[in-house]
Amino acid sequence: MSSNPPPDPGPASGKAAPQARRAAPTSDLALTACTVGDIPPWGIAAARDLVGTLLDGGRPFPCTFAVAAAKKGGLRFGFVESPHDERTWEPLVGILRSYLDVYQRLGRDTSLVVLFRPEDGERRGPDALDHFFDRFWALLRFLHERDDQPWPGRVPLDPEDPWWEFSFGGTEIFVVCNTPAHVTRHSRHSPGFMVTFQPRWVFEGLEPGTPRGDRSREVIRQRIRRFDGMEPAPQLGNFGDPANREWSQYFLPDTPGGSTPRCPFLARAGARGAPGEAVAVPRGHAQDGDEAMAPHEDAPEPAGSGADGYRVLVNGDLQYSLWPAAAGLPGRWRDTGVSGSREACLAHVARVWTDMRPARFRRPEGAGVA
Structure with a gap:
């Protein structure tokens, strides 16, 4: 136990500031x-129940970091x-x-746990798991679109790159999702x-290969x-390994042989530059094995393009992208008939692409959820 005095719990209004603490928060x-x-x-x-699970000596929780x-x-809690x-x-x-303003002051043993109101009724089964998968990635897209810092230059934009990691505020962040629909894989249940x-x-x-890491x-x-009564999920790998995909570890399937849909994350336009361009475009997502489209901001400027240098394309998942007007169409994409300057095309995409999920993942809110 530290001899440091406990931190000020914050004002009586119910809002507390993040502060360092050196003992398990149980009260x-x-x-x-x-x-x-x-x-x-x-x-x-909800936070008390979680801490109780993490500190249960009779049933050690798998994540030793947590x-x-x-x-x-070192845990910090947020509520939505x-x-x-x-x-x-x-x-x-x-x-x-x-x-992110304070986490390094808390030491290496730290995480931010964001808890949502516990479900009133049970949500179980494949449909419920699919629903939560959609909600999880929608949440990360929501954060990404509101990030006021550029995407880190060292982090790839393509989730299929083994060095990709979700980033916010210029910080690379490993993200884990727990849901009520995880009933077999207990370590991912909440x-x-x-x-x-x-x-x-x-x-x-x-890191892999270091004594502490291994x-x-x-x-x-x-x-x-x-804890789970099953082998670790095959999705669990090592960061940077050519066969590893970080995104697949964020939301694990509930059964040993289960799988999740393809990663739906799409970096916003201008993610590496000045904040403000919040129109998403496909980056590095091949469709049914085809070569992926190049990001529009990296597309070569067509010769003599002038004010009509781009056209808007759409694919079968109703995802949009800008493409040089003089270039041939890539596979699996079709011309929407909209063309013009880069700014005009971006404005059109912003108006028509209001649901960032691929079409195959869209469903009416709550549909198919028990």
């Missing part, structure tokens, strides 16, 4: 002090009302920004939708076998 006062943003009536109870963060007071209603997501932008943000900085010194991975895999 309501300590949990309040470890909260970023507003605290809803259900919030502290357990260490809970023990040392609903994964199903995007109108409730705006506070998450400020929560994540505030956490009474309510839950998303954990772990800056990649916390894994420095634990030992940590082996301990985690042993704990998964005991």
Whole structure:
């Protein structure tokens, strides 16, 4: 136990600032002090239940990083009302920004856990899992579109690149999703939708091939076998390994032989440049094995293009992109008939592409969910 005094729990209004702490937050006062943003009536109870799971010595939780963060007071909590209603997501932008401002002061054992209101009824089965998969990626797109910092230059934009990682505020972040629909893979179950943000900085010194890194991975895999009663998911790999895809670890299937749909994340236009261009375009996503389109901002300027240098294309998933007017059409894409300057084409895409999910993932809100 640290001799440092406990942090100020924040004003009585129910809003607490993120602060360093050196002991496991188990009391309501300590949990309040470890909260970023507003605290809803259900919030502290949800955080208390999570910490209880992480610190349960009789059933060790697989992720030793999360357990260490809970023990040392490095966890920070944020609360959002609903994964199903995007109108409730705006506070998450400020929560994540505030956490990223302080996380390195908390030490390597830290994560931001964002808890959503626990579900009133059970949501189970493949349809429910698909629904939560859609909500999870919609949430990451929501954050990405509101990021006021450029995408890090060292991080690829294509999720199929083994060095890709979700990034926000110029920081690479490993993301984990837990849901009520995960009933077989217990380590990914949560009474309510839950998303954990772990800056990649916390894994420095634990790279594959290092004694600490290899030992940590082996301990985690042993704990998964005991906690889940199954082998670790084949999606779990090593960052940067040619066969690894980080995005596939974010949201795991619920069964040993299960799979998830293809990653739907699309970086916004101008993601590496000055913030403000928030129109998404396909980047590095091949359609049925075809060669992917080049990002529009990297497309070569057609000779003599002038003000009519681009045209708008659309594919079978109702995803849009800009393409040089003088260039031939790439496979699986068709011309919408809209052409003109880059700015005019971007404005058209912004008007018509209001649902960023590929068409095959779209469904009416709540449809097919038990």
